[in-house]
Amino acid sequence: MPGIKLTVNGRLYQVDVPADTTLLELLRDYLGLTGTKEGCGKGECGACTVIMDGLAVDSCLIPAAKADGAEIQTVEGLASPDGRLHPLQEAFIGEGAVQCGFCTPGMIMSAKALLDRNPNPSREEIKDALAGNLCRCTGYAKIIAAVEKAAAVMGTPAGGGRIEGSRSGRGAALLSSQEREE
Ligand code: FES
Ligand code: FES
Numbered sequence: 001m002p003g004i005k006l007t008v009n010g011r012l013y014q015v016d017v018p019a020d021t022t023l024l025e026l027l028r029d030y031l032g033l034t035g036t037k038e039g040c041g042k043g044e045c046g047a048c049t050v051i052m053d054g055l056a057v058d059s060c061l062i063p064a065a066k067a068d069g070a071e072i073q074t075v076e077g078l079a080s081p082d083g084r085l086h087p088l089q090e091a092f093i094g095e096g097a098v099q100c101g102f103c104t105p106g107m108i109m110s111a112k113a114l115l116d117r118n119p120n121p122s123r124e125e126i127k128d129a130l131a132g133n134l135c136r137c138t139g140y141a142k143i144i145a146a147v148e149k150a151a152a153v154m155g156t157p158a159g160g161g162r163i164e165g166s167r168s169g170r171g172a173a174l175l176s177s178q179e180r181e182e
Pocket of ligand 2: 101
């Protein structure tokens with residue numbers, strides 16, 4: 001399937017992939033963005049969550065073709081270019097919310113989609129936003145605490161300017177051609 005153009009973390013890519021490629025496969029296998037994980041591959045676990053045009057989606061369920069023209073954010077796009085972590089990443093570390101580690105990117109992207117549209121969510125709203133991200137190890141208490149902490153940090157004047165991951169990337173000029181012979 002020639003010529004899927006999409007913006008990922010502010011960079012514009014053009015990618016040729018087979019017709020049955022998922023967005024998850026495009027990101028991991030063609031763009032090398034392996035921060036997004038595959039758990040179930042069936043839309044059940046949320047490990048593959050990315051933000052597509054502002055919404056948290058299971059990238060394992062999205063045909064790559066549907067991402068043509070879309071703007072995607074993955075966990076790789078959250079830290080600033082100088083390596084400074086996004087407040088959500090800092091909060092997950094600080095609150096001990098990085099549990100098995102495999103699910104964390106998806107959890108963080110679901111949380112980011114929430115905070116982008118609702119900077120001051122209630123605990124119930126945080127739970128709802130994370131409902132599609134399954135944790136089978138310990139629980140959600142630290143994860144919810146981390147999202148609350150990040151919201152508090154991002155809501156302060158000092159922290160408010162640090163939402164680098166929310167940069168839209170619209171207008172990004174870099175066009176990378178990622179093509180693979182299958
Ligand atoms: S890998 Fe996509 S929801 Fe589980
Ligand atoms: S965070 Fe992955 S199973 Fe709990």
